[in-house]
Amino acid sequence: MAQTFSASELKQIYDFALDLGRRAGRILIEGVEKRTGDVGEREEGGVGGGQREKMNAVDIVTQTDLDVEAFVKGEIERVYPGHKFIGEETYSAGSSKEYLIDASPTWVVDPLDGTVNYTHLFPMFCVSIAFVLNHVPIIGVIYQPLLDTTYSSLVGYGAWQDDGKVGGKRKRLPLVNGPKAVLPREAPKGCIFSCEWGKDRRDTAGGNMWRKVDSFVNMAAEIGGRGGKGGMVHGMRSLGSATLDLAYIAAGSFDIWWEGGCWEWDVAAGIAILREAGGLITTANPPANPETDPIEEVRLGSRLYLAIRPAGDSEGETGRQAQERVVRETWKRVRALDYARPGA
Amino acid sequence: MAQTFSASELKQIYDFALDLGRRAGRILIEGVEKRTGDVGEREEGGVGGGQREKMNAVDIVTQTDLDVEAFVKGEIERVYPGHKFIGEETYSAGSSKEYLIDASPTWVVDPLDGTVNYTHLFPMFCVSIAFVLNHVPIIGVIYQPLLDTTYSSLVGYGAWQDDGKVGGKRKRLPLVNGPKAVLPREAPKGCIFSCEWGKDRRDTAGGNMWRKVDSFVNMAAEIGGRGGKGGMVHGMRSLGSATLDLAYIAAGSFDIWWEGGCWEWDVAAGIAILREAGGLITTANPPANPETDPIEEVRLGSRLYLAIRPAGDSEGETGRQAQERVVRETWKRVRALDYARPGA
Numbered sequence: 001m002a003q004t005f006s007a008s009e010l011k012q013i014y015d016f017a018l019d020l021g022r023r024a025g026r027i028l029i030e031g032v033e034k035r036t037g038d039v040g041e042r043e044e045g046g047v048g049g050g051q052r053e054k055m056n057a058v059d060i061v062t063q064t065d066l067d068v069e070a071f072v073k074g075e076i077e078r079v080y081p082g083h084k085f086i087g088e089e090t091y092s093a094g095s096s097k098e099y100l101i102d103a104s105p106t107w108v109v110d111p112l113d114g115t116v117n118y119t120h121l122f123p124m125f126c127v128s129i130a131f132v133l134n135h136v137p138i139i140g141v142i143y144q145p146l147l148d149t150t151y152s153s154l155v156g157y158g159a160w161q162d163d164g165k166v167g168g169k170r171k172r173l174p175l176v177n178g179p180k181a182v183l184p185r186e187a188p189k190g191c192i193f194s195c196e197w198g199k200d201r202r203d204t205a206g207g208n209m210w211r212k213v214d215s216f217v218n219m220a221a222e223i224g225g226r227g228g229k230g231g232m233v234h235g236m237r238s239l240g241s242a243t244l245d246l247a248y249i250a251a252g253s254f255d256i257w258w259e260g261g262c263w264e265w266d267v268a269a270g271i272a273i274l275r276e277a278g279g280l281i282t283t284a285n286p287p288a289n290p291e292t293d294p295i296e297e298v299r300l301g302s303r304l305y306l307a308i309r310p311a312g313d314s315e316g317e318t319g320r321q322a323q324e325r326v327v328r329e330t331w332k333r334v335r336a337l338d339y340a341r342p343g344a
Numbered sequence: 345m346a347q348t349f350s351a352s353e354l355k356q357i358y359d360f361a362l363d364l365g366r367r368a369g370r371i372l373i374e375g376v377e378k379r380t381g382d383v384g385e386r387e388e389g390g391v392g393g394g395q396r397e398k399m400n401a402v403d404i405v406t407q408t409d410l411d412v413e414a415f416v417k418g419e420i421e422r423v424y425p426g427h428k429f430i431g432e433e434t435y436s437a438g439s440s441k442e443y444l445i446d447a448s449p450t451w452v453v454d455p456l457d458g459t460v461n462y463t464h465l466f467p468m469f470c471v472s473i474a475f476v477l478n479h480v481p482i483i484g485v486i487y488q489p490l491l492d493t494t495y496s497s498l499v500g501y502g503a504w505q506d507d508g509k510v511g512g513k514r515k516r517l518p519l520v521n522g523p524k525a526v527l528p529r530e531a532p533k534g535c536i537f538s539c540e541w542g543k544d545r546r547d548t549a550g551g552n553m554w555r556k557v558d559s560f561v562n563m564a565a566e567i568g569g570r571g572g573k574g575g576m577v578h579g580m581r582s583l584g585s586a587t588l589d590l591a592y593i594a595a596g597s598f599d600i601w602w603e604g605g606c607w608e609w610d611v612a613a614g615i616a617i618l619r620e621a622g623g624l625i626t627t628a629n630p631p632a633n634p635e636t637d638p639i640e641e642v643r644l645g646s647r648l649y650l651a652i653r654p655a656g657d658s659e660g661e662t663g664r665q666a667q668e669r670v671v672r673e674t675w676k677r678v679r680a681l682d683y684a685r686p687g688a
Contacts, residue, residue: 057520116579147467176464203569203574222547
């Protein structure tokens, strides 16, 4: 049923997506320039002078977001008119929250992930472009304009970081390799845990915020604490961008990412890159028996994700076995989240 | 008592510090290169192959940290032999935890802030260099090597961002200006709250971890939640670098930073930059009456910090009044932290 592509066709699509990410990112940078201007050392004007700001910042951001999506969509339609397109802005404008991806070649795009960061000029925002075939993201491109850094992958070809800054060198993912590639024996102790507080802040005992906080504190607390659930992770990180959380998991910068509530455009490119780098991604919600139940493949539209970084083999344990061990140790410490999804 | 400097002497010291930060950062980048190597597109070798890693990552990081401090200290001694030097590595190697800064011209340096991030190749690490006179940080330089970005200030001369990437333009801090410069009327609602989980993870009701979690959840929860303490901040961020938290507050990317446990080399440069950008910094711990008690100037060695970003004036409220309002609204929601300090 699903359309097939030759290796050279896929490489062409990958190169197109890589270039498209950078071009889209340039539009985001132009939006930044509109908001900050360009001042010489001697220019007068102190805090909040507003001299440099000619438009309302939020208006500029909204318009830039739409502009980038229109640009990306237009380029894809021009070069690949037979492909489907699902974009964050287009989707959000509609009333349905259904999972719309089918087996056909589909581009899944978030023109601006980390919108709040972008508005505040905090560099942790990005363009996210995925090419999905038969429900599987097989190409992923994540471009961070303020770092001029791209994380990308093509299935079978590898996952890569292109850093425009440090000598412009292309590096294979994960970046963190060698001895660091082995997951800690006492994980989650020793791990960097990446998590987001999200938008659901209802102060109710059964609500997502309390489930998250419970889970965060279990992961953070000393070994032996929290009724035995204390995980003593080495560091807790919250960036405000699910897409970049996944990119940093693929790079090996973070070890564990656990989140609920994201949409497919937030994670499709990251899933492609993470898998090609050797990472594992499954569901956030622990099964009935976290010790023994099967570790299912992630479902793209599930809105529930647990990702473990690429891991090296060690004596008596393959990398995959270590990842599965960390999945189970995380599941034992986190609570099921409640993010409903029609059609998924 | 304290030595005095002319404006041109201070400008020379500032220029020296700016250059020193970048040169120190280059040593950190060399440490990154040692750990990731330089691979061509076609190079074989998968996850955890270890082919690219010739030394133990942690050894490289420790050695790099020491190398950077020795380099910075050596340069300062060469150019300014009469100045005092306090560095993170030197200090930590000693047994005293006393506050050692006095009125004399003193360089306060963290060669690598965000060491865990550096080890994991997560870009949120930096060099931090401050020049302190009569207990006041009057020059600050924070350099992020992987972003090739410097935040800096000289008292009376302004606070600046030099971004090696986006056209290499020099921008005055705060970057976020115009309408965004006004602090939200309902703050902390609408604010980006930056906070760190820290290393103290004891699971005891009176311990710092519980006080922090309590405070975080108050700031995050919906308005009306948490017995009226819910602050409904717009976003929660944790970077794992106190120095960069302060840099992003000075830039206006984050609105509120609340933290305990840092040392003077973590914050001295950030305090200089934040103040020169127009920000406010005081103590993390709420006074007896958060509504009316005076808002004291921060003490450099206090280990307790609450910082508010630069803020514009609005109708009926100056920027300073708005900052003080946000200090009080934060104090109402956070708990006193317990970080003892001999001699401070």
